[in-house]
Amino acid sequence: MKNKLTLLFLLASWFVAFSAFSQNVDYETQDKVVFEKYATFIQPFQSKSKELILQKTAEFFLEKPYVAGTLDKNDTEKLVINLREFDCVTFVETVIALANTTASGNLSFDNFASQLQQIRYRNGVIDGYDSRLHYTSDWAYNNVEKNILSAMSQQLGGVLQTKTIDFMTSHPSAYNALKTDDSMLKKIKNTENEINKRKGFYYLPKDKITAKSAEIPHMAMIAFTTSIKGLDTTHTGFAYKKNGKLTFIHASSAKNKVVIDEKTLSDYCQAQKSCTGIMVMPVL
Incomplete structure (x- = not known):
């Protein structure tokens, strides 16, 4: 009898937790259709290296449309899953989450949702707009702590960027969640203060990218650092090597x-006036 009660309690607890998780997820039927197509596509590569799984996953989404702002459509913070269209950050998050789902051996939509939440939110917990990892340097820091990424910029000969990060609170009108919500603005300010307490982040200056190209791993996550005041990065993607050329795949x-960019990583950064270099973060 005791064992039956214990089992019933565990099942009830799981149901409550699963229901709460499901209510926090926002997706369309078509996203599940895309996921099933992906699962069929990636299955032959399931036992291959993480690098190859990442590459095949990123290539699966080639030509998918770029659409900004897809995460900000709800009044309350939810895990938005959109496999039909991407901005540069949601593309990176989705590819890593799908690759981790594949490598885990559990190719289910629920596992993918869990993997995506772990990547997108501070310590994997959804607790309001401010729990989302908005700044790339903060996103990278937290995902290194969670053993999802490895920080490589310093060992490549990168330098420390010590600028103050405060773009969001300095430009609240650019963010719907901050325009009229002073309480949320204060929470984001607290997040910025925590970021700035870390005394900066490492990046590889743009004049060193060519010399270090051979050492930058294929399918490492790349973030382009910027000279824009208060901001850490402006764009993200994955390093992509083909026929001896280092470019990148990105939304x-x-x-x-x-697309797989026609420019090399170095040429792309050199062509962007505000680009100062790149953060390099291999996926574990």
Whole structure:
């Protein structure tokens, strides 16, 4: 009898937790359809290296449209899953989450949702708009702590960027969640203060990218650092090596779709006036 009660309690607890998790997830039927297509596509590579799984996953989404602001459509913070369209950050998050789902051996939509939440939110917990990892340097810091990424910029000969990060609170009108919510603005300010207590982050200056190209791993996550005041990065993607050329695969706002860029990483950064270099973070 005691064992039956224990089992019933565990099942009830699981149901409550699962129900709460499901209520926090926002997706469309088509996203599940895309996921099933992906699962069929990636299955032959399930036992291969993480690098190859990442590559095949990123390539699966080539030509998908670029759309900004897909995470900000709800009044309350939810895990938004959108496999139909991406901005540069949601592309990176989705590819890593799907690759981790594949490598785990549990190719289920629920596992993917859990993996995505772990990547997108501070310590994997959804607790309001401020729990989302908005700044890339903060996103990288937290995902290194969670053993999802490895910080590589310093060992490549990177330098420490010590600028103050406060772009969001300095430009609240650019964020719907901050325009009229002073309480949330204070929470984001607290997050910025925590980021700034870390005394900066490492990045590889743009004049060193070419010299270090051979050492930058294929499918390492890349973030382009910027000279814009208060901001850490402006764009993200994955390093992509083909025929000896180091470029990157990303959701491009200029091309309005996911592409393998025709420029090298170095040339792309050099062409962007505000680009100062790159953060390099291999996926574990």
